[in-house]
Amino acid sequence: MPLENLPVTVIKGVGERLAVTLEKIGLKTLQDILFHLPIRYLDRTHITAIAQLQLNTTVMIQARVLRVQVAMGRKRSLVVIVEDDTGTVCLRFYHFSGYQKDKFQQGALLRCYGEPRLGTSGMEFYHPEYDFVDERQPTPVDENLTPIYGLTEGISQTRMRGIVEQAVAMIHQYPPDEMLPVEVNHNFQCESLTHALTYMHHPPHDAPVATLMEGLHPNQQRLAFEELLANFLARRKIHALAAIESAPVLVLASDLRERFLAQLPFSLTGAQERVIADIARDLIAGKPMLRMVQGDVGSGKTLVAAMAALAGVSSGRQVAVVAPTEILAEQHFYNFSDWMRVLGFNVEWLVGKLTAAKRRDALVRIASGEAHIVVGTHALFQEDVTFSQLGLAVIDEQHRFGVDQRLSLRQKSPAGAIAHQLVMTATPIPRTLAMTAYAELDYSVIDELPPGRTPINTVLISQSRREQVIERIRLACIDGKQAYWVCTLVEDSETLAAANAEETVCLLREALSGLSIGLVHGRLKSREKEAVMASFKCGDLQLLVATTVIEVGVDVPNASLMIIENPERLGLAQLHQLRGRVGRGRVASHCVLLYGAKLSEQARSRLQVLRDTNDGFVVAERDLQLRGPGELLGTRQTGEAQYRVADLVRDEHLLERVNALGEHLLENQPSIADKLVQRWVGQRKIYAQV
Template sequence: MSAHPNELAALPVTVVKGVGGKLAQTLAKLGIHTLQDLLFHLPHRYVDRTRITPIGKLRLNMAAVVQGCVVSANIQFGRRRSLACTIEDDTGSLMMRFYHFSAAQKDKLEPGTLVRCYGEPRMGTTGLEFYHPEYDIVDDPSAKPVEEALTPVYGLTEGITQPRIRKLAEQALLELKHHNPAEYLPPEVGQMFGVDSLADALRYLHAPPPDAPVEQLIAGLHPYQQRLAFEELLAHYLARQEARARAQAEASPVLRVAEQQRQAFLAQLPFTPTFAQTRVLGDINRDLQEGKPMLRMVQGDVGSGKTLVAALAALDVISAGYQVALVAPTEILAEQHFIAFSNWLEPLGFNVAWLVGKLTASKRRDTVASIAAGEVDVVVGTHALFQDDVLFASLGLAIVDEQHRFGVNQRLTLRQKSIDGTIPHQLVMTATPIPRTLAMTAYAELDYSVIDELPPGRTPVNTVLISQKRRPQVIERILAACKENKQVYWVCTLVEDSETLAAANAEETAELLKNALKDINIGLVHGRLKAAEKEAVMKAFKAGELQLLVATTVIEVGVDVPNASLMIIENPERLGLAQLHQLRGRVGRGSIASHCVMLYGDKLSMQAKERLGVMRETNDGFEIAEKDLALRGPGELLGTRQTGEMEYRLADLQRDAGMLDDIHEIGDSLCAHHPETVEKILNRWFGARREYMQA
């Protein structure tokens, strides 16, 4: 039968044996609607179940297959109810722990039962534990051999399991006999990787043969993986370029530097902007004069002065008679921007307002009316600015701070906010330094500038790692700092993604510290507090009425208390490096020497020690971001795991950075000469999820 390459994209997934209407609906949540979608829903990793590892030879965080007899299976009641099943072989014992389980499951795990399970050992209360491992009860070890080849692991959604999707992939591969996937890239790309056939690559990656190079596949370095990773990165680049072209096809106001107002603005400042701030401002000014929408990201480490740059950019816009919107992710950060912009711009005759959720209904109504009437020059706010009834008389510039905190399409909603139809310029800012490799792909539609210089007088924060066993000494250190009229943060972290548990942990810690530090005024902030309560505590801390602030990671962004010079972070091993760097940036904002104490748990893995060592060695946010990208992946670093923006199936921006120059060259050529091919590549990799790539 002759091959019909284009049919893959036209055939519904229901042609695959075993896919009915209900399963098709479940697959649609994964963006799988067609046979092509299913074939290109590639394994994002492999597990090695080709050999059984003796329990005594297990290594922390290294996934493995083990086999042993059940010793006991009991329900335990701790902070969370769990089923704890201990198995052992000749070399040692291991606990399998399940937080979701049934009575039938417990009954089947009776003592003496032979179990083969696959998991990743972590350190638990009893030693090494597997959390929710995949397991089988083995009746006859010789009749149930270990897997012959690597096992693929796919991205899932509720309603589908790994075994089910593996079965579907097997069925889909049978269709390749009749429908070859089309080759959209120039022949030299295949030659670069020594890959002749996309069909061969798909067959190999969904079902690696028994003689496949295990280490190479697990590392993502097999030529077939690299060929498809190249196309995936190209698809992301093309999507971003498409978004840029669409945005820049429109016209925005031509805005020149307001020299007189700028001189008056700078004359108010007790300092001179740094060279880096001046350079970045020059980039912005060139964009504002081009007559098409500016799309620029400004990266700057904690404390580098992004707010001043944003205010100077806003000055040029409002001097020309347009309005400016500044959106921040939290009310605390929005208030700080509001105070700064008011102090700088109101003496020059401009009106600054703010719009946040806590305003009374009448105050909000008046503010919204003033914005629509053009009586307000700058509006600073939170998510409240995205609401449908908030319209501007003439919006010339939208500034989004900590932009990765917002949803995929929220930044775009600001483009439709102008009553007179003006398309605003866009400036996005982040204090999370993003490695160049990540920015070149994840934000290819944005030009970007870096404020790579801290204002003079800032002192680097001295970071130390101290075991929880030395907690009493840390508390003594807090007492000494408070006696010197310095202020202190104590940050509580929790593994569980639960605001309730995090709040309870912070409350418990605050009580313990109040008992230990009876003469110290202690405040508490966590996500369960109402906005007004949280704000009252933060104001008291900023005013110096509180000496110690116990908080969850809600204080990560934007809190500016120059007198705070000591931070304690409990269990720092639970957070990513970028988040730790953001937290640490809350101290060292004045000229006094500042310290960050990372109070780690007793059982710290080698990898955790290595990660935390990075924090001790450097205060350079860009260096830390590179390490974080290597250890945690781009979705974690950018906070986009839930948004759909950064779902890479095969590509790894750190590993595959060497491809990016070729990708950009081929991508630019395709955009210029083969727009129909661009469309096909985007449909192959994003399909119905194209809307995620528009922001």
């Protein structure tokens, strides 16, 4: 029987109940178990001296308990100081019991495994794994790396390792099919797929530990290549399936286009015209559009989306516009209302904060078709939201949504005609990454800023010059300008030296007593937040102290100065988004990165990128190298591809070959493509329904 058809119950000790548990993480067959690769390894093969510890490097130490105490701060913690012959280090536990505390007797010998980080007492281990050592019969160190697997509730790491060990023992009896061209194994100097899987589950004692921990072993790279290929194929399958569906033909009449453009106080850029033409071709093709529009902060994506929406409503269809936050949704609501109502189209508003009565009335207008354009947040995904004739869905800041969320709007389309979908991002994504991570989408780039946008001068200033920065704000506001002061936390934290927004606003009101200062953060009620934002937009507030809730959606042309405290805590892409809140008027704009006293060379060089360029694509490329794809692609939402062995940044050098082979398989060997998708992706929601 083929490997992919053998149920997990062929493994000794796996009965029906455990099979149900394993199925929760997609493990239904023997093949699924073999391809359930370790997400990382524990290196317990040697002991590291405390004097040789390095930050952010996982190690094992062996040391004696020197002293134990309970530290009382904002958060109560158990502090255990341990020592070896070379030095001391702190173990800190925020969640602990009296029994656990009593076990740490002075002089007790223990092995501790974890990743030291910089804490209040210097280098510290936070909640490390540990075992007490019996000095009469000390346990020898491990001979091999210990694999760590993804789990679900109801199964332990030890149990999972036992299941995988049995599956690996059966691999020669039921070897997996080699589906890739033979030269792929040769390119990676890999003996076979069977050998690669065996090696990954049980690295031998002489395995190059550093190479494996970095994910660069040839066997890992061979498997990463196949996994990237399978995910690429799955996303291209979405694109192909969309091409055989029917969609409404949406045409923007030339006279309506001219009336729309006539109300604008500016002309479209060449890049906007080009992208609008791309979208127009999609909308008249009769096939569902799946297109991403990338554009830097302030490049005019909203206007492009409005032109697409106008084609929809003028063709008798409804348009949904979805944003990840109420602030951004509100911005879109006002923009679309201003543009569309004069042309005779109604714009509806649907967010979670609506009263039951207002929401009920809105749902009636949406279902009847009276609402031509519906602007909202995640509330639009809810089942009770039904459209009369949905023709187009626009998803802004698309990386905040999972693939299945984006595609769920298609299910609200009328029978026989799938709605078009336009997704937008203000975080430019490098082309190679976009080709793989968003292979289900066609994409267009707005690579030109509208005339009149002023370059933003970005400077790095130490907290030691804070008073000078505050004085600079005073002078700017006296001169009639407005400013932002961005804090990275709402509350203090014992371990993070970041500004407290609520404390900061009190200090600034004292230092700038003559100015009108407001505060906005995510914990304010929606009504309070809106009132503050409205006051700032109309100029009643001169300085707005805020958290990163203003990252997107805030457009105040008179705001020309931004202070970002502790910028070293944020990714470059997020800093670039924040910086984009200024520079929207015609006066020179400035962004001050007010960094902490201890700024590492790495952090300084990272922030230097923002000083050197206002180009979002350059920032994105650098952020991708430094922080990985999470900052660009968003957190792992439900339905997003989650890689087992591949890493989009580390393995970027594989992507061109992956894409080329993927297109070849789709065209010439579609059955192989389907098997690869089944092997690596299975029945995840992202690919189950299109």
